[in-house]
Amino acid sequence: MKPAPFNYAKPSSVDEAISLLDGDATLLAGGQSLVATLNMRLSAPDLLVDINGLEELSGISVDGGTVRIGALTRHRELERSEVIAAQAPLIAEAVPLIAHPAIRNRGTVGGSIAFADPAAELPACLLALDGAVEIAGSGGRRKVGAGEFFRGLYDTALEDGELITAIEVPAAAGNQRFAVEEVARRHGDYGMAGVMASVTVNGETVEAARLVYIAAGGTPMLAEGAGAALAGNAIDEASIGAAQSALEGDLDPFDDMNSTAATKLHLARVMTERALKRIAGA
Amino acid sequence: MPDSIDIPPVVVTATVNGERVSRAVEPRMNLVDFLREELELTGSHIGCEHGVCGACTVRVDGTIVRGCLMLAVQADGAEVLTIEGLSESGEIADLQENFKTRNAAQCGFCTPGMLMTAAELLAENPGAGRTEIRQHISGNFCRCTGYQAIVDAIEETGRNRGEK
Numbered sequence: 092m093k094p095a096p097f098n099y100a101k102p103s104s105v106d107e108a109i110s111l112l113d114g115d116a117t118l119l120a121g122g123q124s125l126v127a128t129l130n131m132r133l134s135a136p137d138l139l140v141d142i143n144g145l146e147e148l149s150g151i152s153v154d155g156g157t158v159r160i161g162a163l164t165r166h167r168e169l170e171r172s173e174v175i176a177a178q179a180p181l182i183a184e185a186v187p188l189i190a191h192p193a194i195r196n197r198g199t200v201g202g203s204i205a206f207a208d209p210a211a212e213l214p215a216c217l218l219a220l221d222g223a224v225e226i227a228g229s230g231g232r233r234k235v236g237a238g239e240f241f242r243g244l245y246d247t248a249l250e251d252g253e254l255i256t257a258i259e260v261p262a263a264a265g266n267q268r269f270a271v272e273e274v275a276r277r278h279g280d281y282g283m284a285g286v287m288a289s290v291t292v293n294g295e296t297v298e299a300a301r302l303v304y305i306a307a308g309g310t311p312m313l314a315e316g317a318g319a320a321l322a323g324n325a326i327d328e329a330s331i332g333a334a335q336s337a338l339e340g341d342l343d344p345f346d347d348m349n350s351t352a353a354t355k356l357h358l359a360r361v362m363t364e365r366a367l368k369r370i371a372g373a
Numbered sequence: 374m375p376d377s378i379d380i381p382p383v384v385v386t387a388t389v390n391g392e393r394v395s396r397a398v399e400p401r402m403n404l405v406d407f408l409r410e411e412l413e414l415t416g417s418h419i420g421c422e423h424g425v426c427g428a429c430t431v432r433v434d435g436t437i438v439r440g441c442l443m444l445a446v447q448a449d450g451a452e453v454l455t456i457e458g459l460s461e462s463g464e465i466a467d468l469q470e471n472f473k474t475r476n477a478a479q480c481g482f483c484t485p486g487m488l489m490t491a492a493e494l495l496a497e498n499p500g501a502g503r504t505e506i507r508q509h510i511s512g513n514f515c516r517c518t519g520y521q522a523i524v525d526a527i528e529e530t531g532r533n534r535g536e537k
Contacts, residue, residue, distance in 0.1 A: 092422040092423075093401065093403075093406075093422075094401040094403075095401070096375055096376065096377040096380050096399065096400075096401055097375065097380070097400060097401055098375060098380055098400060099383055099400035099444075099446055119444075119447075122442055122443060122444070122447075123424060123439070123442050126403070126424070126441070126442040126443065126444065127422075127423035127424050127441075127442060129401070130403070130422045130423055130441065131422075131423060137375050139400065139444075141444075141446075141447065143447060167436070187508075190512065191427070191509075191511055191512025191513075192437060192490065192493060192494075192509055192512065193427065193430050193437040193438050193439050193490065193512055194424060194439065194442070194512060196436040196437060196438055197438050197439070197442065197443065277511055278507070278508045278511040279508070279511045279512055
């Protein structure tokens, strides 16, 4: 349970960090997943590139209706941010469910997005809000929409030699409603099921609903059928039932040590009803 | 994987429990191993070594972290407080007394991490209710007490601090 030997570098700029990312090098951000895998020797890189000193990757800002969150922003900073509470309430509601305080103090936004655990909250929030990922590499900077970023189980659009510099989400509009519902065996554990819901309304009618589920497939799963079932309708027993029915086609959960795929699908339906009823009552 | 002997040691200089220390260590050394092996501060315990149990919880630059999920080299330039320093500071004398009174420490293995974690909650929100307390200590495993006595001790400490 001790890491295999590795070299260590602490670059002082993003460009220097990128220049170090050749060969068998791994980025170290918050380290809350990586160091555990190093300890268990599930990962044994030649070189760790510690980006914790890079101030340019930290901080939260709002510009013209877009909330930009630097990749090195810690979960705890999100949790305490008035900007996030006001402009990205879905993220504000989800962050306290991420692990435990000692882990939220270190874990970073960029690390969570890059690791892309299908049961993690932030990747699901990013997709529910239809946000984007800012990426830097030796070829320059680019931006990838959340829908294209998450490709498969722990697989993303990040190429070798690239790093995430920030994520962007649209600031919440007055006609948007949000809810997070999740069930975990222990507070802070990865959820067995959960939904991050972003619903745009016109009066009582749903204009568009982006319901994204955790632990329901290889990536955070956007339920397009459930969204379509809600669009154009008020949130009531009938539309909630239609959305729940659509989940069988939308989601692709798999069995794990905690529950079967059928249990997860059932839980996803329960979480859907809770989230939508809360949104309808708001 | 490089050979260990080919890797130059890195110098870690940190302030630990108010004292400036400097050691040359392997980059792969975890912070909690640094504290225990290099500084002989064995109050921080090693349980799961992958961030699940919370026994290695220490304070770095004012906030609690997992000592097994941070490398010693990352603490270079940092202020580190272990249970030894926290205890000597008197900051949690009331909490420790309540742990004793309530029998919230049985085998004692989780206790240092539990105290470090509870201290952060009590400093930020002494009025925290039982649900908040349970959520805050959810990352610290105790296999003896069933948590009831621990929650009691934290709740009472917060209540008494609020009355002062």
